[in-house]
Amino acid sequence: MPSSDDSSGELTSGTRRAAAQPPRASGPPEAGPDPVHQQSQEALHEAEEAVVAGGIGARFRALLGLDSPDFSWTKVLAKQGILLAFVIAMVGFSLASDRFLSFDNFSSVLRQSSIIGIMALGVTIVVISGNLDLSVGSMLSFATILVVDLHDKIGPAPAMAVALVAALACGAINGTLVGVLRLNSLIVTLGMLSAIQGFTLIYSGGQNADITNQSDTWFAFFGRGEIAGIAVPILLFLGLAIILEWVLHGTTFGRRIFAIGSKASAAEYSGINRVKTVFFSYLISAFCVWCAAVVMGSRVMGSQNTVGKGYELLVLAAIIVGGASLLGGSGKISKTVIGVLLLGFIQNGLLLLGFSYWTQWLVTWVVIIVAVWLDVGARRGRLLSPYA
Amino acid sequence: MDKFKSFFLEQPIWAFLIAITVFFSLFAPNFFDIQNFENILIQASTLGIIALGMTLVMINGNIDLSVGAILAFCAVVMVDAQSWPIFAQLGDWAILGAFFMAILAGMALGGLNGFLVWKTGVNAFIVTLGAMIGIRGLVFVYTQEQSLFAMNFLFSDIGMSSVPLGPLAVPTIAILFLVLVALVHLLLTRTVHGRNTFAVGGNPEAAVNAGIRVGPHMFVNYLILGGLTGLAGVTLSSQMGAATPNLGRDYELWVITGVVLGGTKLAGGYGSILRSFAGILSIAILRNGMNMMQVQAFYVYVILGGILIAVLILDKQLSSRKVRLSEQV
Numbered sequence: 001m002p003s004s005d006d007s008s009g010e011l012t013s014g015t016r017r018a019a020a021q022p023p024r025a026s027g028p029p030e031a032g033p034d035p036v037h038q039q040s041q042e043a044l045h046e047a048e049e050a051v052v053a054g055g056i057g058a059r060f061r062a063l064l065g066l067d068s069p070d071f072s073w074t075k076v077l078a079k080q081g082i083l084l085a086f087v088i089a090m091v092g093f094s095l096a097s098d099r100f101l102s103f104d105n106f107s108s109v110l111r112q113s114s115i116i117g118i119m120a121l122g123v124t125i126v127v128i129s130g131n132l133d134l135s136v137g138s139m140l141s142f143a144t145i146l147v148v149d150l151h152d153k154i155g156p157a158p159a160m161a162v163a164l165v166a167a168l169a170c171g172a173i174n175g176t177l178v179g180v181l182r183l184n185s186l187i188v189t190l191g192m193l194s195a196i197q198g199f200t201l202i203y204s205g206g207q208n209a210d211i212t213n214q215s216d217t218w219f220a221f222f223g224r225g226e227i228a229g230i231a232v233p234i235l236l237f238l239g240l241a242i243i244l245e246w247v248l249h250g251t252t253f254g255r256r257i258f259a260i261g262s263k264a265s266a267a268e269y270s271g272i273n274r275v276k277t278v279f280f281s282y283l284i285s286a287f288c289v290w291c292a293a294v295v296m297g298s299r300v301m302g303s304q305n306t307v308g309k310g311y312e313l314l315v316l317a318a319i320i321v322g323g324a325s326l327l328g329g330s331g332k333i334s335k336t337v338i339g340v341l342l343l344g345f346i347q348n349g350l351l352l353l354g355f356s357y358w359t360q361w362l363v364t365w366v367v368i369i370v371a372v373w374l375d376v377g378a379r380r381g382r383l384l385s386p387y388a
Numbered sequence: 389m390d391k392f393k394s395f396f397l398e399q400p401i402w403a404f405l406i407a408i409t410v411f412f413s414l415f416a417p418n419f420f421d422i423q424n425f426e427n428i429l430i431q432a433s434t435l436g437i438i439a440l441g442m443t444l445v446m447i448n449g450n451i452d453l454s455v456g457a458i459l460a461f462c463a464v465v466m467v468d469a470q471s472w473p474i475f476a477q478l479g480d481w482a483i484l485g486a487f488f489m490a491i492l493a494g495m496a497l498g499g500l501n502g503f504l505v506w507k508t509g510v511n512a513f514i515v516t517l518g519a520m521i522g523i524r525g526l527v528f529v530y531t532q533e534q535s536l537f538a539m540n541f542l543f544s545d546i547g548m549s550s551v552p553l554g555p556l557a558v559p560t561i562a563i564l565f566l567v568l569v570a571l572v573h574l575l576l577t578r579t580v581h582g583r584n585t586f587a588v589g590g591n592p593e594a595a596v597n598a599g600i601r602v603g604p605h606m607f608v609n610y611l612i613l614g615g616l617t618g619l620a621g622v623t624l625s626s627q628m629g630a631a632t633p634n635l636g637r638d639y640e641l642w643v644i645t646g647v648v649l650g651g652t653k654l655a656g657g658y659g660s661i662l663r664s665f666a667g668i669l670s671i672a673i674l675r676n677g678m679n680m681m682q683v684q685a686f687y688v689y690v691i692l693g694g695i696l697i698a699v700l701i702l703d704k705q706l707s708s709r710k711v712r713l714s715e716q717v
Contacts, residue, residue, distance in 0.1 A: 183700045187648055190641060191696035198689025206686070310637075313453070313517060320514055327511075358528035365522020369515060373508045385509025387596070387603035 081374050082323055082335055085367070086342045093349035100352055107231060113344035114233035115140075115292045117337065120315045120322075121237075121244050122288030124336045127319055128248070129281045130261040130328025131178055131185035135170065136289050136315060138196035140308030143167045143293030145200055148303040149209040156219040164290050170196055171286025172279070179278035193312065200305050210302040223299025233295045238337075240291065244284070245333040257281060261328030317364060318343055321371050342367070400702060401650050401666045404695075408670060412677030419680050422556065429562035430627075432672035434459075436565055436665065437620040438643045440572040441498075441613030443664040446647055447576070448609045449589035449656025450505060450512035455617045456639035457523035458497045462621030463631035464527055466490035467536040470543065483543050491618040497523060498614015499607065506603035520640065527633045535632040538625075547626030561623050568616070573661040575612075585609060589656030645696055646671050651703070 094101040119136050126133045143163040150159035170192065177188045211217065225232040248254035256277045259267040268274050297303055322339030324331025346367070347360040377383040396403045413420040438455050445452050469475065469486035478485055497519070504515045538544060550557040576582040588595045588602050595602055625631045650667030652659030675688055 177697060181701060181704065183697070183704060184654055186654060187700055188697055190644065191693040191700075193641065193693070194645070194689045194696070195693025198686050198691075198693065201686035201689065202684070206684075313520065316517060317521060320517070326513060356529060356532075358525040361521050361525025362529070365518045365525070368518035368521075369504060369508070369510065372510045372514050376508065376510055380509070384507055385603070387506055387509065387601075387606075 097352040109348045110234045111231045114237040117237045117340040118292040120318045122285035126281045128261045128331040129257045134189040134312045135192035137308040137311035138193045139289045142200045144297045144303040148297045167286045167290040171282045175279035175282035179275045204305040208304045214301045416677045416680035433565040434620045434624045436668040439664045439668045441616035444609045447589045447659040453516040453640045454519035456636035458617045459621040459636035460527045462490040462494045462618035463625035465493045466622045467631040494614040494618020499611045502607035502610025531633045537630045544629030
């Protein structure tokens with residue numbers, strides 16, 4: 001989507017890149033300075049100066065692109081639509097309900113969203129590389145059951161290690177099938193969804209698992225602990241988001257992910273190891289699922305064997321609302337975070353306003369379609385599709 | 389002989405179907421029995437009826453993740469509408485009225501998906517992912533989380549009824565399923581709409597240039613899928629005489645698995661109704677046969693996932709071999 005490769009984001013990383021490392025002949029083609037690049041760098045420089053001189057008003061204008069010559073409100077909507085929707089939802093709910101705008105409420109929403117959020121971070125990377133991961137829900141069930149069941153048997157730390165190995169193994173199988181064998185990621189991960197769910201049920205024998213001694217185990221820290229008044233799941237979510245944002249925009253691996261997602265064949269011709277990159281993207285996704293499983297197991301101190309059922313689609317919904325294209329090549333961790341939070345706050349706000357729990361699903365439906373429609377519409381320059 | 393060989397190489401699903409049938413006939417007690425085969429057909433019918441429409445939509449280059457939710461909504465409408473006041477004077481004919489309402493509801497929701505895919509140009513995966521979440525919400529809002537039961541026992545009697553064909557009593561639902569397979573197969577292979585469905589899925593831009601109206605064909609296929617899903621909701625609820633708001637969870641995954649097992653390409657432009665039928669039948673036979681062998685139901689998930697991936701690998705191998713062969717010539 002245009003939102004991801006918006007000029008400011010790419011340019012800042014471009015400048016940083018140019019300063020940090022000289023262009024190498026073997027590197028990706030965009031590493032060297034080219035005329036367009038320099039031109040836009042100058043433009044950015046001017047814009048930056050204007051922003052510094054103008055204060056908050058100018059910052060706002062720059063964010064919306066009000067000063068650019070080809071300004072149009074559709075572009076603003078497409079670029080920052082998710083942010084606008086988020087602000088509108090927050091202001092609306094704050095006005096409509098007097099309980100919405102409070103620290104306790106915010107922290108409970110953030111805590112509830114953190115599990116979906118942590119999973120969404122990893123899947124965002126897979127989606128940017130042009131693939132899908134539908135197996136994360138089953139993987140969450142598997143890892144949570146493992147960590148909870150083994151907690152009493154072999155202790156918390158070994159249990160977490162075993163769950164990590166299991167999750168990474170699942171990710172490695174995904175990565176091998178999609179990366180090495182180049183199979184369709186939708187069907188592969190659909191098959192893995194089914195297979196991992198089966199393994200979970202076989203392992204647990206259809207039983208739910210529980211941690212017996214819940215009061216004095218340090219394992220409770222991950223789901224129930226607090227650091228400086230902020231719940232640990234929230235810190236984990238935001239910490240992982242910052243790390244993965246850096247991985248995507250500050251490392252070669254991140255650039256390779258974008259390159260493969262935009263055009264896999266072109267990326268391979270320019271010397272990028274597609275197999276390795278895709279493989280690692282699935283490992284990252286599996287790692288995030290493991291983090292989510294630890295939080296889940298620690299918060300509930302028990303687990304159903306289908307705890308993650310349907311999570312893969314909620315995760316995808318948040319990513320899509322955040323504006324990543326399922327075709328790959330675009331997406332942003334920060335926007336995925338906003339997508340997760342938007343859906344989380346909509347759920348919370350509707351509940352506070354007295355709507356039934358299920359109403360949020362109807363609203364999610366509308367939000368998904370309107371968000372993507374505006375984005376696609378702005379990209380092709382007209383709202384309706386060209387199909388007769 | 390070569391004809392046989394190429395048939396099974398191009399359509400491995402038939403070989404697989406025969407293989408598992410023989411396997412279970414030999415090793416599962418009571419599997420090879422006409423009664424059991426009727427059971428398998430009934431078990432396959434719910435997924436199978438949806439799979440017919442899904443094949444059309446997938447050949448068209450689209451996908452529908454919302455069928456499970458639509459099925460639940462139609463089942464709920466079917467059971468609930470029988471007691472609507474407008475049908476109160478009809479007596480037993482209220483079932484027919486409710487039937488039309490359910491099919492109508494399915495076509496409306498399917499049509500909405502198709503219309504959005506057509507007019508907005510948003511990826512069908514995203515449109516129907518949204519619909520899947522939203523329609524499930526609709527079901528829960530409608531039912532208030534309650535299960536609904538049909539007060540008229542005639543409704544479940546219809547679901548359990550069978551038609552005498554010679555010495556056999558064939559279940560009505562199985563006959564309905566087989567007739568629909570034939571009808572949709574004819575629709576796909578013998579009509580202009582069917583041909584255009586392949587053309588649109590194969591290459592939408594070329595289809596536009598050839599003067600085919602791409603959008604309406606997509607819309608009609610979603611409409612058909614919605615109607616068939618509604619019908620599946622009706623047959624499923626009539627077997628139970630009830631409808632629950634969680635009905636049809638995961639059905640989209642099973643249906644897509646069956647259709648892909650049958651060899652229909654996700655990218656569009658390639659597929660067949662008869663092979664989707666074979667794919668769905670394979671799933672039903674696997675579940676039934678393993679049940680007969682008293683294997684825990686959990687293993688079915690693992691085996692199905694494994695088979696799905698194996699089919700994909702096999703397909704890749706076969707198609708790359710074909711490419712190599714054509715390059716040699």
